[in-house]
Amino acid sequence: MKRVSFVAGNWKMNTTRSTAIELARAVVRGAVSGVEIGVAPPFVYLDAVGAALAGSAVKLGAQDVYTEKSGAFTGEISTDMLKDLGVSFVLAGHSERRHVLGEKPDLVSHKARTIYAAGLTLILCVGETLAQRDANETFTVVRTQLGELGTWVTDPQRLVIAYEPVWAIGTGRNATDAQAQEAHAFIRQTLAKTYSPDLADHVRIQYGGSLKPDNANALLAQADVDGGLIGGASLKAESFLAIATAAVAAAR
Numbered sequence: 001m002k003r004v005s006f007v008a009g010n011w012k013m014n015t016t017r018s019t020a021i022e023l024a025r026a027v028v029r030g031a032v033s034g035v036e037i038g039v040a041p042p043f044v045y046l047d048a049v050g051a052a053l054a055g056s057a058v059k060l061g062a063q064d065v066y067t068e069k070s071g072a073f074t075g076e077i078s079t080d081m082l083k084d085l086g087v088s089f090v091l092a093g094h095s096e097r098r099h100v101l102g103e104k105p106d107l108v109s110h111k112a113r114t115i116y117a118a119g120l121t122l123i124l125c126v127g128e129t130l131a132q133r134d135a136n137e138t139f140t141v142v143r144t145q146l147g148e149l150g151t152w153v154t155d156p157q158r159l160v161i162a163y164e165p166v167w168a169i170g171t172g173r174n175a176t177d178a179q180a181q182e183a184h185a186f187i188r189q190t191l192a193k194t195y196s197p198d199l200a201d202h203v204r205i206q207y208g209g210s211l212k213p214d215n216a217n218a219l220l221a222q223a224d225v226d227g228g229l230i231g232g233a234s235l236k237a238e239s240f241l242a243i244a245t246a247a248v249a250a251a252r
């Protein structure tokens with residue numbers, strides 16, 4: 001089946017208010033059709049970036065969210081707050097949150113469910129460390145992380161899986177086309193068994209990990225790769241849009 005690729009920029013803890021607005025405007029100016037494009041700025045710039053995206057097809061995303069609706073949770077942000085600002089997609093389980101900030105599978109699972117239940121699009125990030133790949137544990141790790149979804153997903157349009165091998169994130173070392181396709185096909189088969197072949201067929205599976213204009217054509221052309229989650233290369237409109245353009249070309 002033909003899925004519309006989704007190319008999303010994860011700006012992480014980068015940009016200033018003015019560079020965030022500038023970057024968002026440049027993405028809007030250069031946005032191509034035939035691919036879904038989104039950006040996830042730091043929380044504090046969501047409002048300003050949302051205003052810069054207004055009237056365009058570029059989606060606003062958040063890098064994280066808390067599991068509760070409101071209350072005494074100092075420093076946290078709720079799905080209602082994100083929706084108030086026009087956010088349409090939210091990440092859960094990014095490797096930096098798992099491995100740097102120490103988020104455990106239960107919390108990732110709770111966050112994923114909270115995002116989906118709020119009517120937002122969930123991007124669940126999964127992927128193995130280098131030690132796990134070397135120990136041939138990639139499929140086991142990814143299958144376990146997909147288990148964080150539970151059985152509550154019914155709308156495949158609001159579920160996106162980002163396959164991001166930890167060893168490829170921010171390292172300049174991307175997965176090979178074959179490694180990416182193998183993992184993506186495994187994810188789709190796992191979703192087909194857990195849910196249904198039809199749901200699995202409709203879910204977008206993004207590749208993430210040192211995706212750049214010079215490797216995007218080949219990676220995004222893989223049969224089960226439906227766009228990308230992009231860190232470093234999303235901080236420059238030119239490279240981010242070149243990847244979006246590669247996604248359109250790959251879909252032809």
Ligand code: PEP
Pocket residue numbers: 010164168169170171172208209210211229230231232233
């Ligand atoms: C990411 O953080 O999701 C990511 C893929 O980063 P980078 O593109 O910089 O490897």
